[in-house]
Amino acid sequence: MQFFEFTEEQVMLRNAVREFVEREVAPKAASWDEEDICPTELFMLMGEMGINGIFAPEEFGGTGLGHIERAICLEEISRHSAGLGIALMTHHLAIAAIQYYGNDEQRAKYLPDLCSGKKIGGLSVTEPGGGSDFIGQKSTGERKDGKWIINGRKCFITNSSVADIDVCTVRTGTDEKGRPQLTAFILEKNMPGHSAGRKEHKLGLRGSVTGDVIYNNIEVGDEQILKGEGAGAQIAMTTIAEVGRAGMSAICTGILRGCLEESIKFSKERVLYGKPISKLQAIQLIIAENKLDYDTACLLTYRAAGMKDAGIPCTAEYAMAKLQSTEAAVNAAKRTMDLMGGYGIVNEYPVGRFLRDALASIPSGGTSAIQKIVIAANVLK
Amino acid sequence: MIETIVVCIKPIPDPACYNQISIDPVKKTIQREGIPTIINPEDRHAIEEALRIKEKHGGKVVLLSMAPPSAEANLMEGLAMGADEAYLLSDRKFAGADTLATSYVLAKGIKKIGGADLVITGSQTGDGATSQVSSQLGEWLEMPHLWSVIECSIQNTKDALVKTKSENGYMEWQAKLPVVLGVTREINQPRLTTVMGVMKARKKPYAVYGSDDLSLEEEKIGLAGSPTQPGDVFTPDLNRSCKMVKGSSEELVLALLSKLREHGINPEQYTAGCELGVAE
Numbered sequence: 001m002q003f004f005e006f007t008e009e010q011v012m013l014r015n016a017v018r019e020f021v022e023r024e025v026a027p028k029a030a031s032w033d034e035e036d037i038c039p040t041e042l043f044m045l046m047g048e049m050g051i052n053g054i055f056a057p058e059e060f061g062g063t064g065l066g067h068i069e070r071a072i073c074l075e076e077i078s079r080h081s082a083g084l085g086i087a088l089m090t091h092h093l094a095i096a097a098i099q100y101y102g103n104d105e106q107r108a109k110y111l112p113d114l115c116s117g118k119k120i121g122g123l124s125v126t127e128p129g130g131g132s133d134f135i136g137q138k139s140t141g142e143r144k145d146g147k148w149i150i151n152g153r154k155c156f157i158t159n160s161s162v163a164d165i166d167v168c169t170v171r172t173g174t175d176e177k178g179r180p181q182l183t184a185f186i187l188e189k190n191m192p193g194h195s196a197g198r199k200e201h202k203l204g205l206r207g208s209v210t211g212d213v214i215y216n217n218i219e220v221g222d223e224q225i226l227k228g229e230g231a232g233a234q235i236a237m238t239t240i241a242e243v244g245r246a247g248m249s250a251i252c253t254g255i256l257r258g259c260l261e262e263s264i265k266f267s268k269e270r271v272l273y274g275k276p277i278s279k280l281q282a283i284q285l286i287i288a289e290n291k292l293d294y295d296t297a298c299l300l301t302y303r304a305a306g307m308k309d310a311g312i313p314c315t316a317e318y319a320m321a322k323l324q325s326t327e328a329a330v331n332a333a334k335r336t337m338d339l340m341g342g343y344g345i346v347n348e349y350p351v352g353r354f355l356r357d358a359l360a361s362i363p364s365g366g367t368s369a370i371q372k373i374v375i376a377a378n379v380l381k
Numbered sequence: 382m383i384e385t386i387v388v389c390i391k392p393i394p395d396p397a398c399y400n401q402i403s404i405d406p407v408k409k410t411i412q413r414e415g416i417p418t419i420i421n422p423e424d425r426h427a428i429e430e431a432l433r434i435k436e437k438h439g440g441k442v443v444l445l446s447m448a449p450p451s452a453e454a455n456l457m458e459g460l461a462m463g464a465d466e467a468y469l470l471s472d473r474k475f476a477g478a479d480t481l482a483t484s485y486v487l488a489k490g491i492k493k494i495g496g497a498d499l500v501i502t503g504s505q506t507g508d509g510a511t512s513q514v515s516s517q518l519g520e521w522l523e524m525p526h527l528w529s530v531i532e533c534s535i536q537n538t539k540d541a542l543v544k545t546k547s548e549n550g551y552m553e554w555q556a557k558l559p560v561v562l563g564v565t566r567e568i569n570q571p572r573l574t575t576v577m578g579v580m581k582a583r584k585k586p587y588a589v590y591g592s593d594d595l596s597l598e599e600e601k602i603g604l605a606g607s608p609t610q611p612g613d614v615f616t617p618d619l620n621r622s623c624k625m626v627k628g629s630s631e632e633l634v635l636a637l638l639s640k641l642r643e644h645g646i647n648p649e650q651y652t653a654g655c656e657l658g659v660a661e
Contacts (some may be wrong), residue, residue, distance in 0.1 A: 008454075009579055012461055016574035023573065050576030063576045 004302060006072075013069055017076040020049055029081035032207040033353050038087050039207065040120060040162050047117025052091060056099055060111035066309035067243075071250035071301055078254030079261075080350075082357035083207020085254060086364065087120075089247030090158040090208075094121025096243040097167045098186065101227040101235050106186060110165055122163030123244075124154040124213045125236045131156065131363070132370050134236060135180055139170040139215060148172075148225075150185060150218040153197065158364075160211035161196035164189045168215070169232040182232030186224045193218035204353070204360030241315045241374070242308055244365040245322040249301045252325035252361050255354050256294040259332040262351055263290050263339050270340075277339075286339045293332045297325035316378035323371035329358035382538050383440040383558070386431040387497040388464065389487050389518065390446050392418035392455040393508040409611035410477070411508065420455050423503025425462075427564050429571040430533060431501050432463045438535055441465040443494060447475055447486045450589070460582040461574045468494055472591040474603050480513040482606035487514070488521035489595040497559055499541070504529050504563040515563030526561035527554055531568050 006014070024042060032039055046052050054070045056062025063069075070092065078085030095114050098106055113119040127137045139152020150170055154160075165188060172183040187194055197212025226235055264287060267278035277283045300321035307314035333355035337344030344351055362368055394402055395417040403412045420428075431442045444459045444467040446452050456467040470490045478486070491497050500522070505512040512528065519526025531551065532544035535558075543554045546565060592602065600606060626636050641648050 008457075009583065012454075012457060012574075012579045012582065013576060015458070016461065016576065016579055020573050045573075048575065049573060054576065063580070065576065065580070069576070 004299065004306075006068075010069060010072060013065075014072050014076060017049070017051065017073050020045075020051075021076050021080055025077060025084060026080040029084075029207065030347070030350065030353065032081060032083055034206075034347075036201070036206045038159075038162055038209045039084060040087075042084065043088075043091070043117035043120055045117070046088065047115060051088070052117050053095065053111070053115030055092075056095055056111055056115050060099075060107055061115035062095075062099075062111065067246060067305040068302055068309055071246065071253070071305045074247055074250035075254040075257065075301075078251040078357075079258045080254075081207045082251050082255055082354075082361065083205045085207075085251040086158055086205050086247070086361075087162075087208040089244070089251060090123060090163075091121045092247060093123035093239055093243055094163070094165050094167050097123060097184065097226060097235055097239050098165075100239075101184070101231065102186075105223070106226070110186065114165060119164035120159055120162050121165045121167070122157060122159040122213070123236075123239065124157045124160075124166055124168040125240065126154060126156045128153065128155050132367060134169070135182070135233060137169065137171060137180075137182070139168070141170040141172040141183055141185065143172075147219050147221055148185070150187065150193070150215045150220065152215045154213040154215075155197075156200065156210055156363075157213045158208050158210050160213050161199060161209050166194065166213060167226065168213070169236045170215070172229060172232075175230065181230045182236065183229050184226040184232040184235040185220060186226060187215070187218060187220065191218050191220070202360055204356030204358070205364075206356075238315075240365055242318055245318045245371070246301070246305060246308065248361055248365045249297070249304070249318065249321040249325045252322075252329040252358060253294070253297040253301050255329040255358050255361070256290070256297050256325065256332050258350060258354050259329070259336040260287070260290040260294045262349070262354075263287050263336045266340050266343070266349075270343075283339055286335050289335060290332050293328040297321070297328060300324050316375050319366075319371040319374040319378075322365060323368050323375070326358065326361045327368060329361065330355065333358050383434065383438045383498045383535065385443055385495065385497045386434055386440055386499045386501065387443050387445055387491050387494070388424070388427045388431045388459070389500065389502040389514070390424040390428065390444055390455065390459060391421045391503075391506050392446065392448050392452045393421045393506055395419045396507065404614050404616070408477075409614040418451065418455060420458055421503050421506045421508075423505060423507075423564065423566060425503075425571040426566055426568055427501040427503050428459050428462050428464060429569045430562075430564055431499070432572070433569065434499065434533075434535055438538055440498065443468065443497070445487060445490050445494070446470065447478070447483055447490070453587075453589075456587065457582045458574065460585045460587070461578040462572065463578060464585075466494075466586040468587070469589045470591075470595065471589055474592045474599070477604035477607060478602065479607035479609040480509070480511050481517055481608060482602050482604075484514045484517035485521055485601045485606060486595065486597065487518055489597055490590065491522065493590060493595055499535075499558060500524070500561040502561070502563050504565045512563070515561055519561035522559075522561065524559050524561050525556045526563070527556065528563040530562045530564045533562060533564070533568065 050063040051073050053062030058064040098110050114121050130136050142149045169182045169184050171180050173181045175181045193216040195214045197214045199211040267283050268276050270277045304314045304317035304321045336351045398416050442464040444464045447470040502515040516526050527543050529546045531546045534542045541556045541560050544551050
C-alpha cells in the first residue's frame with residue numbers, strides 16, 4: 001500500500017489552475033456572490049486553459065487527463081468561488097454523459113464546443129415531484145411519426161438558463177416489470193419548445209444559476225438519444241454518482257481549504273492579550289479540526305477519483321467523499337466564523353460565503369441521507 | 382532571422398514563505414533550504430515577451446538558469462508556459478556567486494547552447510534586487526544591453542526598437558541584434574499556463590550542465606569570482622517610540638507640523654489640499 005501523493009504533473013497542474021484562479025476568480029468571487037451572477041464569460045478561458053475538457057479525449061478537444069486532475073481544478077476554483085465550481089461541475093456532467101454514453105457522431109458533434117467553452121452544458125434530472133426519487137419523474141418523451149416529443153419541467157437545475165446543451169432524462173415508457181423506463185436525450189437551447197423557467201434565489205452557490213427548465217413539445221429524432229431507449233436511469237445514476245458527487249466532493253474540499261487558510265491567516269494577524277490569537281489553545285483546537293476536516297476530504301475525494309481513473313467501481317467511495325466533505329464544510333465554516341468573532345459575520349471576509357455555499361452543497365448530487373443509503377447498500381450487499 | 386531567444390530566469394523564495402526564511406549570521410546569506418521557490422516575477426514577463434516575439438518572428442525560446450537542482454521545477458514551469466527548451470547550470474562551485482559571477486556563468490551557458498539572437502531577463506529579482514545581471518550579461522557576451530525595458534518590437538528581424546523607463550519618463554532606443562534586454566512588469570501581462578502546456582513540458586528538451594561542461598575560469602565563479610561581499614545583514618528593529626498628544630484638532634495638527642519640522646521635514650513642499658498652520 002502506498003501513501004497518496006500527487007505526481008509532478010499534477011502539482012504543476014494545480015499551480016497553473018491556482019494562478020488562473022488568483023487572477024480571474026479570487027478578485028471577483030465576492031461580487032458574483034453578492035450580485036448572484038454566473039460568470040459565463042470564463043468558460044471560454046477555461047476552455048483555452050484545458051479545464052473544461054479535462055477528462056475528455058484529445059480528439060474531441062479535451063485534455064485527455066482524468067478525474068484526479070478534474071478534482072484538482074474544482075478544488076482550486078471552489079477555494080474562492082464554489083458557485084463557479086458548481087457551474088463548471090455541471091458543465092462536466094454534460095461532457096461526461098456524452099463522452100461515456102454517446103455514439104461517435106454525438107461525441108464529434110457536441111464535445112468540441114463543450115470542451116472549448118463555446119457552449120455550456122447542463123444535466124436536467126430533478127423534478128418538482130422528486131430529486132431523490134428520480135425514477136418517479138413525470139417529464140415524458142412520446143414517440144410520434146418517427147420523432148420524439150418531449151414535455152415536462154425540471155427544477156433545481158444548475159446552468160438552467162445559461163446551458164446551450166441540455167442532457168435530460170424523461171419517461172418514455174415502462175419496462176416488462178411495469179417500472180418507469182427513462183431515456184436520456186441531448187437537447188439544445190435553441191430547439192423550439194426548450195426554455196428556462198424561474199431562476200431560484202439561493203442561499204449559497206450564488207456564482208451559478210439554478211432554476212427550472214421547461215420542455216414544451218420539443219421535437220427530436222433518434223439521433224438525440226444517448227446510448228439507447230431506456231438507458232436514461234443508468235446514465236443519470238452513474239453520471240450523478242461518479243461525476244456529480246465527485247464534483248461536489250471536490251468543491252467542498254475547496255471550501256474546506258478556504259476555511260483552513262482563512263482561519264490560519266486571521267489567527268496570525270489578530271492580536272489579543274498582547275499576542276496573536278493563534279497562541280490561544282481554543283483557537284488552535286479550531287484550526288486543528290479544520291486541518292483534519294480538510295485532509296479527510298482530500299483523502300476521500302482523491303481516493304475515489306483515483307479509483308474512477310483506474311476503472312474501478314467507486315459509487316460508494318464517492319458517496320462517502322461527498323457526504324464527508326459537504327457536512328464537514330458546513331462545520332468548518334461555522335467553526336471559522338466562531339474563530340473570527342465579530343469579523344466572521346462581516347461580508348468583507350469570505351467565511352460567510354463559505355458557510356452558505358457549504359449548506360447549499362449538501363442537497364446537490366443527493367442529500368446526505370441518500371449518500372448513507374448508498375454507502376450502506378454497498379456494504380450490506 | 383531570429384533563431385534563438387534565450388530567457389534567463391532565477392528561482393527566488395516564495396513570498397508566501399518569507400516568514401520561514403532565516404539569515405546566516407556568519408556568511409550573511411539567505412538560508413534557502415526547504416523554502417519553496419517561484420520564478421522571479423519579472424522573469425515571467427521576460428518569458429512572455431520572448432514567446433510573443435517568437436509568435437511574431439519565429440525561432441525558439443530557450444530558458445537558462447544558474448541555480449540549485451531544485452530549479453528544475455521552475456524551468457518545467459517555464460516550459461509549461463510555452464518555452465521550447467530549458468537548461469540548468471548547476472554545480473556546488475557556483476555557490477555564493479554575486480551578480481558578476483552569476484552573469485559570467487550564464488554567459489558561458491549561452492555560448493554552450495549555441496548563442497542567442499536575443500537575451501531577455503527580468504530587470505531585477507524579488508530577493509536580491511541588485512538589477513545588475515542583465516547589464517553584466519551584455520558585457521560578458523559583448524552585446525548591447527538595455528535595462529528597465531517597458532516596450533520592445535523587432536524590426537526586420539535585425540533591429541530591436543525598445544522603450545526603457547527612466548525616473549521622469551521614458552527613452553526610446555534602437556539596437557542591432559543580438560541584444561540583451563532587462564524587462565519590467567510593465568512590458569506585458571504573462572499568459573496563464575494551460576493544462577496542455579503542463580502535459581507537454583516534460584517532453585521538451587532539458588539538460589543540466591555543471592562547471593566541467595562550460596569551460597569556466599575557476600577564479601571567475603562562485604565566491605572566488607564575486608567581488609561583492611555582503612557587509613551586514615540584519616532584521617531591522619521596527620519598534621516605534623510612541624508619544625500621546627492631546628488637544629483640539631487644530632492643536633494636534635500644529636503639534637504634528639512642529640514635530641515634522643523638528644525632524645527636518647518641510648511640510649510646505651507637499652501638496653496637502655489645505656492651508657498648513659504655522660509653528661508658533
